[in-house]
Amino acid sequence: MSGTASVAAPAAAPAAQGIPWLGLAGVLLGTFVSTLTGRLSSFGLADVRGALHAGFDEGAWITTSFTMAQMLVTPFAVWVGGVYGPRQILILSALVFAAASFLLPFSQNLDTFLGLQFIAGLSSGTFIPLTLSFVLRSMSPRLWAYGVAVYALNLELSLNISASLEGFYVDHLTWHWIFWQDVPLGLGMAACLQWGVKHQPPTNDIHWDPFGLIACGAGFALLYAALDQGNRLAWLNSGLISGLLLAGGIMLVAFVIHEATAPYPWLDPRIPFRWPMPLLLLLISILRLTILSTAALIPYYLGGVRGFRALEVGDTLIWIAMPQLITCLIAAWMLRRFDPRLAGGLGMCLIGVACMTVAWTLTPGWGSDQFLVSQLLQALGQSLALSGVVFTAVLNLKPQDALSFGASLQMARLFGGEVGTALITTWNRVREQRASNLIGQHVQKGALDVQRRLDAYHHVLTPRGHSAAAPAVLGDVVRVMATTQSTIDGFVLVAAVAALGLTMFVLIVPPPPQGPASPKPLLRRKNGS
Template sequence: MSEIVAPPPAPPGEQAIPWLGLTAVLLGTFMSTLTGRLSTFGLTDVRGALHAGFDEGAWITTAFTVAQMLITPIAVWIGSIYGPRRILIVAALEFAFASFLLPFSQNLTTFLALQFLAGLGSGCFIPLTLSFILRNMPPRLWAYGVALYALNLELSLNISASVEGWYVDNLTWHWIFWQNVPLALGMAACLFWGVRSLPPPPRIHTDGYGLMSCGLGLALIYAALDQGNRLDWGSSGLIWGLTLAGIIMIVSFVVHGRTTPDAWLDFKVATAWPLPLLLLMIAILRLTILSTSYLIPYYLGGVRGFRALQVGDTLIWIAAPQLIICPLAAFMLRRSDPRITASLGLCLVGLACMAVAYTLTPSWGSDQFLPSQLMQAVGQSFALSGIVFTGVLNLKPQDALSFGAMLQIARLFGGEAGTSFITTMSRIREQRASNLIGLHLQIGSQDVQQRLAIYGRVLARSSHQPQAAPVILGNLVRTMATTQATIDCFVAVAAFAVFGLFMLLLVLPAPPRTPASHIPFFSRKKPG
């Protein structure tokens, strides 16, 4: 960020209430992650209500997340000038307004426009959360703030299936979006009474080209990743166009930033070791987290026919323990090197994935996933908080906004890359497994005829059509193929966790910090 002079003191009588401000930014993080996942789990119900086909409805989640990516650099720039209070209050009110109107949409075009509007609002939340924690809390409490940040992301990510299933079964799909209205209004109220306002600086530098080229380039690449699996990647001209256009915009942004003295992003912060490596590790960790969050619903829905609420009974065992793990992770961050906490977390994630890969069978239900999910809950929280805190200790407080933007980009891209990778891999591995199993099922062979005869007798005794026996055999083949694909994907996720563990070995210990390094949250003057 370019240097901006410090603002005048706050008006008399206007006092900040730090815990209200912290509540506000954590609410924003919670809503942003929860809404993205709720839209994914509730996509079938939303598509049906809008009379949208599979291909058209696939853009519902893309519109929301692309808007988040587009607004990230702009949100950070405005937050550095006017202070996060103003931008977050406006973003929260706009998010509440869009969320309220979404269920009233009469067609897909209107719904996509409102989804994009909601994404613009929620995209301001996460980039400014970490900067609040670093600049509003004393350094001795940073570990607890980072652990709360990790808790918020993990909790909202894994309760979404249960929440969406409960809404659909007991209320309507409209509440997937209406539940954001009171949360966003509560966030705005906490910001209004908990954070003091500041006047803008007398001189404001605007790097319009840098902001737009960065945001647009990231959004285009993100859209290509989100739609790539559906359109078969390189076979689609749209994916090629989005990817190439995004790369051109990012390259032009980097060139512009390197040659412009007042670029909005401080490239010295972005390239200072070990931040690039830590951001890559955050992306890899988000890849593993979202991959496993996809694989369990993929298996339980495809093999056991579970609905969202039943899938949520499994994922909730990742979310619920976070309330206990959060203070434990903070304690470890304060008492030991955060790299140890991150290493322990990555080891647990890898072991949990391999435990599933070696024992998974088509007879598994929610209960069989419980031990591995408890292990993964601890691992994900430790790994995320440890990696983020390692980055914090290598960061100057005045660079918190730049780090917040980079963290948001790494988080979104890592999650999207993980989802794209695992959906593509599961599809390809299921097709391969189905083909290999089918090679052993020759029409007219004695074994196949015996199996069909057994199915026919069972169907006849239960008053069903014996002619449905081939359908049952086909479903059995699909079940075995889905199970094998799930096993292969869990092995791949474990390999990513091991790769992240080796990358962590390249991170040197963080320099010691002193209380003098702490500066107030809203100070815009860099220490000399």
């Protein structure tokens, strides 16, 4: 899995033959399902906890167990996919995932549910790492830009339509469909792969490296658990979080040392650490951070200030998802005709502008409609930015390196998203406490303005039989203002992170090397002049 940084056409025959578009649909469906499921269980967590009679602390592990399993299985998925080909492992994983999704709502207790969630995470964790390799090996290099754009579309579309789906299931069906909807998707994925991808005989080119596989998967899984539970358990004030961070760090250090010294390492260390790959993986993490941060900020505001339910929140987030069906085509067109850094840089600019637009104009009176313009702008920015960064990385790869890059991309994607969620959750909590304290300093008992406000509330509430509720109403007003201010601060933070990513991408990342997948110029000179 080593080689130069230039792009070369695959030396061997493509893995997909017969009906390659059907196989491509199958693996892209896998990326959609994997992201959709993790996001759905986040939005529907309260309903799931209630059905299982689980408390907040116990129920917090429901989503953590799913993504921990995805992190744990990623190295094994890449190794098995390299030895046996993606078809066999993806079909088996899709069937196991469908079975686990079907059984999850029948769980009688939390322990059983967590076990099935872990199995679902293990099976779905194979989807995304193997997808990019399949795209590069099954498509002509001149079509890679379109494959990457659709790949990015799948990741972000599933992320932002989940709130609408979860709200629809809870309001019109039952919470069980949060998981049952994955059954036909998993079976459909398996069918597409069965008839769309030709069987690939095993290869002995990739050596068995059990220590490297275990250390990598376990190290990232432990660190992920620490990040996911850190805000709830007060970070380093918790012995559990400190232990998870220490154990995960030790495992990853041991993994890096082992891979650098082993005669037959599982992961070629030159691929993720070969310039500019480290920077591109960092940019993927930053993009995932910005995307998940804004996806968390809007529900945080609409739920905390306006009291919106999941379905009403989904009416806003869906405006990020739906336009991407069109913007992915724009992204692919730009990738084929311009330096992909242009598409990525423009996308990061649009994300920053969208965030600052909200920060400058947000008030407690905002509802779903007021977010429309900024979310349409952000939808275009997300597609362009993610497509541009991933395609730049692809142009720095050989197709045989795609498996190693797929594993690195999965780790960067999950960690970037988790860091973003943890960062924005902690940031919002701290900034809301600060804003509440500052506002509260101006709400002093006996002050003339405060008494006038209480008298006004009392005048309105007395005819309704709630004359004693005036202080509570005033306290709620203070909370709403503090939540609004912390939301504004959150959007400013995301805009700053997007600006940092833009600076790194445009000024530091070098132009990608030329190859068969490189952008085709808009105008060609005659006679080679």
